[in-house]
Every structure is written in C-alpha cells, then in structure tokens.
Amino acid sequence: MADNWLDRIKWTADGLVPAIAQDAGTGRVLMMAWMNRESLRRTAECGEAVYWSRSRKELWHKGETSGHTQKIKSIRLDCDHDVLLLEIEQIGGIACHTGRQSCFFEEWRDGEWVVTDPVLKDPREMYGG
Template identity: 65%
Template sequence: MDWLDQIRWDRDGLVPVIAQERDSGDVLMFAWMNREALARTAELGEAVYWSRSRGRLWHKGEESGHVQKVHELRLDCDNDVLLMTVTQQGHEPGIACHTGRHSCFFQRLQDGRWDSVEPVLKDPDTMYGKAKA
C-alpha cells in the first residue's frame, strides 16, 4: 500500500496541515494539502500546499521568498491531520505569514476583542507588491 493511501483525505481530497517551527515549537500556520502537494513536499523537502483560494498548488515562498524547509512529517492517530516541522527560510528568516509576521496566529482574544500581539517584521507591500491583510 502506498503511504499516501493511508491518509484519510476529506471529500475534497484534502488533508489539514499544521506547520510548526522546529527550533521554537511555534505553530506558524495552518493550510491544506492534496495528494500531489504532499507528494511534492516529500520529494522536495519544502512545503507545497493546495491553495483553495488560488485553486492550484502553492509552493510556500514562491512569491514572498519565505520557503519552509521540511524536517519531518507526522500523521495523527486518525490519519486525517498532518503535523509538519519546518525551518522558515528566506530573505528575512522567520516570516511565515503573508501579513509579514512570524506566525499566522498573531491575534489573541483579550477583553472580548482580537488584538494583534506579534509585530509586522516586513511590510506585505514589499513582499507582494500590494497589501494582503
């Protein structure tokens, strides 16, 4: 049996993926992979996701230069969620979020509102040519 066949893909042929920074343990982002994205990730040693908004494979960093080097892939006990340990690489190492922050999980619920608790490390306009908040 192919290792890809052991994954419980959802009805759209996707599996959720959590990207965790190897050195700090920080959760950097959540995304989706289809069979081809996961196979490419394993082959390249770099994160390749399925972009639902673009409707295509998305090699992390293809626009921003913030590539994720993959160290390990783990499958949960139900075979339906992946955990990927990565090193965030690029011109400004440590930027995983399209908002220019270290992590996509930069908003914390405080006193009934979401507050940004991580700084912008690089202006998204300079990474993409337009704002992506």
C-alpha cells in the same frame, strides 16, 4: 517513491488534509494550510512545503513569491490519520502573508481580539504593491 504511503491518510471528500506548520526549533505553530495528494508528494520529494490553495485551486509552493520557504524537518500524521504536522525551518522568519512570524497573531483578551505580533516585513515588499 511509490504512492501507497499517501493511502494511509484520511482525505476529506474534496481530497484534502489540513497541515499545520510548526517551527522545529521553537515549537510555535506558524500556520495551517491544506494539502492534496500531489502537494504532499511534492513536499516529500523536494523537502520544502507545497500546499493546495483552495481559493486559487492550484499548488502553492510556500515562499515561491515572498522568498520565505519552509524547509521540511519532519512530516507527522496524527492518530486519526486526518491531520498532518509539518515540522519546518521557516526561511526568513516570516510564515504569514501579513508579514508576521505566525498567522496566529491575534489573541482573545478581555472580550476582544488583540494583535500580539509585530509586522516584520511590509507585505508590499514581499509580494509587490
């Protein structure tokens, strides 16, 4: 596969683009992560989400450690060409490293952040403790 399709994306100065992972079945936003050219190329090739970890400065195949991979259903590019939307099937139903379905589990209510989603699996079980 030629890489010219990657040139359509407006990468940040650091060579990254934000990628939003959305459950293809429910439409719920599960997480946001960063991708670089290599991670997006690998995602397209293998059919599973591969991100760029800014903290570790390395490619991160989602679910490699936890087993909660993300099967790609579609990859979409927004109108400004600077944000990706990954429609995915979340294997195991857990996208967040806290053991929740979504990383967006806190909601602003009456002047404070309220946790709205339960922990489905103890992170120590997923990553070792």
